[in-house]
Amino acid sequence: MENENQQAIAMDNQPLEAETTHSMDDIMPHLMGSLIESANDAIVSKTLGGIITSWNKGAERIFGYTEAEIVGKSILTLIPPERHYEELEIISKIGAGQRIEHYETVRRKKDGTLITVSLTISPIRGADGQIMGASKIARDVTELRRAEQELHASQERYRTLFNSIDEGFCIIQMIFDENDKVVDWRFLEVNPAFEKHNGLVDAVGKTARELLPNLEEYWFETYGKVALTGTATRFAAGSEAMNRWFDVYAFRVGASEERKVAVLFNNITQRKRGEAERENLLKALEVERAKLAYLFNKAPAFVATLRGPEHVFELTNPSYLQLIGHRQVVGKTVRESLPEIEGQGFFELLDKVFRTGEPFNGREVSVQLQREPDGPLEERFVDFVYQPTFEADEAVGGIFVHGVDITEQVQARREAETANRMKDEFLATISHELRTPLNAILGWSRMLGDSRLGETERAQAIEAIQRNAHLQTQLIEDLLDVSRIITGKLRLEARPTDLSAVVEAAVESVLPAAQAKDIRLQRVLDSGTNLVSGDPNRLQQVVWNLLSNAIKFTPKGGRVQVRLERVNSHIEIIVTDSGQGISPQVLPYVFDRFRQADSAMTRQHGGLGLGLAIVRHLVELHGGTVEAESAGEGQGATFTVRLPLIAVRSAEVSSERGEEREHPTGGQGVPFDCAPELEGLHVLVVDDEEEGRTIVTLVLEKCGAKVTAVNNAADALRILQEQRPDVLISDLGMPGEDGYSLIKKVRALPAEQGGQTPAAALTAYARVEDRMRVLRAGFQIHLPKPVEPAELIAVVANLNGRHNIS
Template structure:
């Protein structure tokens, strides 16, 4: 359809058909239509008609020019596409549908070039028989007017901001003047201004008058030399320099004033005049006479305090008000092995445990901020590298005005008290667990024993059930016996009194003995025991009874937790320099979260009162200790509950080389160990101190080490060892750990506390049956350089001794 027909369509819509009939002639009407269409098309206002569904039916050229679209790009599309704000056009259409007429409705239209125009819309709807035909919308562009309004608002806002700033600046100037007057009059220090070059007073504050005893009138207009002639002898040259150079000066001065001799801390500052040249000098003067007297009193008190502090057993130190430690007593340096230069200021952090140090620093800084006394327990590292726990207390020292001038601190050694308290707590906890479990496990078999005994005595058991009753009593009595044996073994392990009768033995023999002892129990549950034995396994060094106990405990556990008809396998094989004994079952299995605790005393996977299996939870703990005493390891593995479990014991193989002539010279109990011995190194000229509470063990090491050329001294206790170190001055110390009275850890701590000239730095080896990783770390932390687990090949021991002596010689 062409342009003209579009316009005619519009006119047809505008003029009802009845009006055409009333026109004089059709030609006249057509002419009027053309004129009206031309007027609308070329009107300066944008016009467009929109249908009921929002479609644009027609638009004049002004509308198209306003938005930058061609007629084809505009007409036929939905009006919502050209409105920048959807909620606005929705509101417009809703209003028109409700037969409202819009007057200057503000909207934003999107142009083809991406810009947005602000317009005012006037519109109504043409209806025919209450049917929406189309809208008639007039669009007036007010973008430039809106821009001008925004600029006007912006200018107004800027003007208001400038006025507000001016008011703030005026108020700030007033505040500063008030503040200056307040500072000058109420300042706690003497303030004044003197005009040069003769330093004539221009103004002074109240504190200046109080300091000198003069009134303000006696100052103003007079020179410094006229008012305070005696003080001018000291101050006059300073005023001249400041006035001449313009450089500020601060000094402590002693001056004679009308109120007496005073010590002052004074700052003089040159002030420029109105012409920019130096015109006057400002002074700020603080009377520090009382503070100086107080500081001298504190210094005298500190001298007396230091003398006293050097005589007490605690570590003592002092810090200034900011926490800067400036003095320690001699005991501090003796314990830490540090120097004053290393400890200066905050250098004390180097002797603290790095893990606890942040908490210590935080607490110390909190005391510095609040002025509250400090109290805390934490470990400090000694000269031997070992940490000991100290109770630290720090109190503030205040002057007459209540200001903190010093901090006085003490560190009291509480290591033994903490260890004792911890041991008591642990002992109480274990005691409670122990008593509860023992009570249950002992009472359970007693119930059966007493019950059947009562029935038998009362004659209430018929003859055919007597044998079963007696078997029940015997079985429960044996269960009690086993519980008691386990308790005794654990007691020996805890107290370090469990001893091994070490000899060369065939592993197959103690494994067979354990299997045969438990075969009846397995057959009673219809559990099959399968043996897989490596015939090439050689002898091991160990206590046959204890190793049989290890296998018995593992096998007993496997049978107990394997259901009827299950299988238990015992496997023995040699792997390199170890033998491996594995006990596997098809039983209940072990939860993954319980595996790390399976060898701990009194720990059981099921600790409920409804548990299916009894026991004290000691069997596997005894296994672990016995295996470690033999220098071996034990591990547990299980895929999970209901999937069985495997326990693997590894024991070292000790090769045997016959040395009959040497073995005949030593105690019989040590002969099996010595027969495997060759000298890898000569130890001529070396004096060795061997410490062990077992006579046989001491004799073995005495003979074997002497065989390599060393002179050997022995001691049976820690006290004897300390006396031997003082008397014999050995070159090397070899000590057991588990000894009655004082153990090997306490011995080495006391040795390391000795001066180096009296044996404090002697190389030391811990030779012990405690072979766990934590045992080794504890020995090294205590002060030993090496940790060797029993049993040990003496050739290996001699090689370690030689290596340690060579290393010590290089360090020295």
Template sequence: MVLDAPAPISFYWGPDCLYFYNDAYLQVLGDKHPAALASPFWGSWEELREGFTPILAEALAGRACNLSDIRFTVVRDGVPETAYFSYALFPVFDAAGNVAGILNPAADTTATFISNRRREFQLRLGDLLRALTDPAEVVAEASALLGEYLGVGRVAYLTVDDGGAAGSVGRDWTNGSLPSVAGTAVNLDDFGIFAAEGARAGRPLIVGDASTDKRCAPYAHAYAALGVRAVLAIPLLKNGRLRVILNAHDAAPHRWTKAQVGMAEDMLERTWAAVETASAQAALRRERDESEYIFDNMAEGFALLDPDWRIVRMNAEGLRLTHQTTAGVIGRSHWELWPDLLGTPVEALYRQVRDQRTSGTIDIPYTLPGGDVWMEVRAYPALEGGLALFFRDVSARKQAETQLREADRRKDEFLAMLAHELRNPLAPISAAADLLQLGKVDEARVRQTSQIIGRQVRHMTSLVDDLLDVSRVTRGLAELDMQGLDLHRIVTDAIEQVTPLIRMRGHHLALELTPAAPLVMGDRNRLVQVFANLLNNAAKYTPEGGHIGLRTEVRPGNVLFHVTDTGIGMAPELAARAFDLFSQAERSSDRSLGGLGLGLALVKSLVQLHGGTVTCASGGLGQGSRFTVCLPRLAAQEDDGAGVLAVEPALHDGGGPLRIMVVDDNVDAASILALLLESAGHQVVVEYDARDALALSTAGSWDVFLLDIGLPGMDGNELAQRLRAQTGTAGATLIAVTGYGQESDRAQTAAAGFDHHLVKPVDIDELFAILATVTRAGA
């Protein structure tokens, strides 16, 4: 029966279990045949003794046994191979009822077993991939599962670069028999051109034993470096490009079956899809988390509305701005929360954005529990007909815009006033010039005309000086000559300057000064300017016959000066900005009171430079005004001679007429200056070009040179330097006559060798005073 059966059958005979079998059983024995024939069972299957002994004992005891899918390592074609068999052990009894042998029919169930295993692998892989969301975990867990089913030492997932020539291992799995290669960079050509080109073509690499595979011999070092003899590499191409290679490694030779290759291909394809999905989901989660972080931390409010106007989401800043809570807004209608916006431009904007799918912006005033605010709202169309709203408090911006508009209005008014103020003196100057050109004017009329021109020029000069002064001081360019001062004397000097105007307008000036003279550290001229401006302001804006008061008040650390008047007063809004640049009260079109309204801005800047403050108060229009200056007090012991004011040096007469050269490319300016100097008895020569003047300077002796700075070709500074370098003119007095009067301009002329710096139009009294100090050459 055994010999004739087509299925594999063996028979164990006698107490030694002598082994007999048919030809079909040879597939189970492999290379154990023919040595196993008629030999004891354990001689051929020693490796099964531990697990098989109890089963064999059962059969020898007379009990039949059935075993399914028992794993055997069989050698086929010289290569060890794992196979699975199902078989039964049936005891065979002799006439006495004793077990004489064991009949062992067997069936090779390897194909069925592997098919079932592959199906089981696919199910487990599917369950595994569904549960994972991190791409790295997907690769790691799937690699471990494949390694377990293939029975190999390592599974590595190699990501290939865009060129398809190299890659790197992100995550791998090992059973301990091989080290991890995670993070290793791999060059595909190192493992053979056949391997690299096959991978790029999408063909799997199957190496059962690298030590005997002739293809691998030239690249044995690369395989040895990985510690492998068996390699299964499955490439994956997407859109014609090699993306990844799945590698299964074993340290021992391995016969790769079609089933195992199929399992690896299944794993790679499904893992790639899972990795792509997980990567996309991770990117979406990152975008969602980033969006949530941005929205929750942005400096403006955000709200998302669904098509039915319900609030789906609002960030923390939005809740703060609207004084709401998350529970109080989510799911509620926008119009239920803010019903007062219905029927307003806000509703119209929202409906336009929702219906036309275009964005829009609006600024709205709104009253919130915290007060009135201006809110900027930007609306954008959202998905499924909803709205995305961004809003922020722009009250500060609105206030700044209002202030800028007001400042711009005041600037325009100031410029119009400046133009008017400058045109006023130009009219009589122009008329006087026309009168003088008639030629038939008697000496008295010429004198009167000259006086008119002089007054108007001085007035224009004062206007320009005010503009320059306020510019220098407000920009912090003014330099203070600080010394200890008796402010009673400062007040006296200021009153002296304003007395003519007070007398002209018939005002009564009341002084109330403290007995002890308060001392401060300051600049004498600038503080006189401060109090003169305040008193002048009071005199101009108080109707004739009014009252002006000046009172001092001494405190432990400060000195206060109160200037009061019974004048026109100020409205509250004007009093609040009285010291702003370009700010002034309404004026009549005839500009009868004069001035540019710069005085108070200058007062404030100068007082602040002295470490003090100045304030303004008024009961309203017609109620008069009060200005209070507060300055830090200087203790008497700190004075070191405070109160002793510097005395201007006395001028002394010169020794007779001087020889003067005037150099100016402005013919009219040079000519009129020469006439004035000649009228005072001086000998004057006029030159309009710097080089001609330099050439003429070597002829004769010269006492004074009056040089314009802005000369063509060679400027006045260079001309002065050359005059100083000449022996004949080195000792002459050099006077700069220029339209530039900044400190930097004065420093340049001083460096060039000038003795004096006069600003156009020249103050004739100042010029004559300078000339009076000059000694004639050779005297």
């Protein structure tokens, strides 16, 4: 091309020879001219003096000058002044006949813009072979060089990044078998951080299996998929072969058929270990938190946390809610949650602790709480601490409340103090009560030795000695009775007893005392049969104590009444007086030992305060109850004793029932009658002894009751749930499962399954402690063997009247 151009230029500068005989000679000049004009490169010819002699269209496009503007001008027009020296060097070489190729330099366009050109310069010879000028082909390589520079800069940036990034980086070429299954890869490039992250040395040119024979298949499958699909992937994975964890970003590079993958990765082993440690710490923390929550919720101490100056509840444990009564407090202020403690000083204490940051310790502090909605205020005693809690800036942020409800301990201590005081008072009373009659006895006995004592005085002395000796005997008997009660040695000699006679005898014994105070003593006795099974002496002691108390506390000219009346299957002894009455504060304790309404040294009435305690115990030993009522001081009092009744069979009753029945009799041969309440009553009898079951069944069936008898507790429980009997009579000592276990299971049942069935324990265990255990276990009555048929009938009838035993 260049030779052709040079020849064309040479032809331009020499006269053409006309050759008309050869057609090619005619065509060639025109062809060469067309080629020059259509060339993209600038084709310029110049003299050795540097004057431009020809200028094609390509030169016009590159430099901006038209042919008319530039031909005849110096070539230096196109050369920046600082490069004029180049023209001298070029002319020198051309003059020497040298050809200059790919001479890259800078030239100036018409608008002054500098461009980079690549020059090819050839000498132009004349017909004589002498060099007469130069042909120059100029190619604009400005954009090419700019692109090359940018590429170089990009490569430099890439190389700098490649070498300086902290992440490991490599380019690998995946190796597949004939089925396009990846089998390995080869490392093509790695950056300096590569080795630091994975520990592989001199990896370039080596395969993965060569460096890591035990590398997991996961890595091959993952990178192979990227190479095949071109889909980049980001993942974190661990390698046992390298004993490391990596965060990886993999993407395909180059053409798909090259199967190249770039891998950018970080060694995150430490991070993973840190995460594992953190996870373990979190689990341990959760375990500790669970332990703390368990302790928080199960702690017997009450705990609450309060936030901010308004003291908003954040947390409370069950013990705290048990103290204040179960209410919703979390998220509410103390004032909003516990309005009833306003004025008790607690709000002021909380404010002070929050303001000063100083804790407060309270010991045996009384607080009035409304523990039930719309309920009364209850006094509780607490030991507690208000402990401030602090924020990061050491400012008080809240209050930690911790304490113990010591109400029971305080009450127990006060009761113990009261009991101790009562003991002291009782000992003082004993001393007083024993010394008073002893003083009279000793005084009068000494008087009897005085010969000057007349007969009247001597008779008065003897009467006083006897009276005071009797009084002292009674005091000692009361003390002995209390001792027997406490030790369980008080015994009854039970037999069918007519209460009418008992009451009459008791009235006769207290009549002189009533007459001495001008008290009207009235008897109202039921004319019917009033038989009970009991000890007549002890029953007389009960009535005597009640009448003596009534007379003692009734002022002169007052009234005392004793009534005896039958009510259903039991009999009531009611003693009423018009005396000083009993205050509401004392009434609940009148049957307690050593309790007296007036225990001061200036008390108006003597006695040890044991009489009513003995009355209650004796009544309960007889299977009965005693209660006291009074409208208040100055309103008198009423004492009511209820005892199970033994009904005596009479011809009238037999006639009404229309039949004659044979009944077993007790040891005294006393007949019995049937209570009407037994007719149709369903009774479940449990006793492992056949004779015992037979006797009870016979007595009850003779009185019209329906009886189901079994010999073990398991059958009894089943029948009780299936048939729902009205009354349960059970022995205690049975093989396998005893009566205590049976009643425990019965009482655990819902009411609709018989859980509240009235029950009596029929047993040969007859001690006082046995009776107390029976009642505590859930039975209503303790019935010692042997039992009188009439007593059994009365007990069953009485039990049937107790519809609600809860």
